[in-house]
Amino acid sequence: MPRPTVAQICTGTLTVVVATVALLSVSGVTGALEIAVVVAVALALGTLATALSMAGRGRRPSPRSVAAPPAVPAGPGVRTPAPREYARQG
Numbered sequence: 001m002p003r004p005t006v007a008q009i010c011t012g013t014l015t016v017v018v019a020t021v022a023l024l025s026v027s028g029v030t031g032a033l034e035i036a037v038v039v040a041v042a043l044a045l046g047t048l049a050t051a052l053s054m055a056g057r058g059r060r061p062s063p064r065s066v067a068a069p070p071a072v073p074a075g076p077g078v079r080t081p082a083p084r085e086y087a088r089q090g
Contacts, residue, residue, distance in 0.1 A: 008053045016046030 004012075019042035029035055 002054065004050055004054055008050050011053055012046040012050030014046075015049040016042050019045045 020039055023038045023042060024035065027034075027038060029038060
């Protein structure tokens, strides 16, 4: 499994902080157990945000996995491309 990027970690962290502040201010909980539950829910939301941002990232093909162009068959009546000539530095 690929590691999350810095941007994805920041997104998850920001989600945790914002969700914690919002849930604590809206719910008005005062007990330690209730606060722990709210923080756990916010942590789950942040983890979900990071996981979803990782799933949305598409895989880019590496240069090694790109297939070479198909070979042109040689034979009578088939023209083959001329080899490329490069400038010589002398």
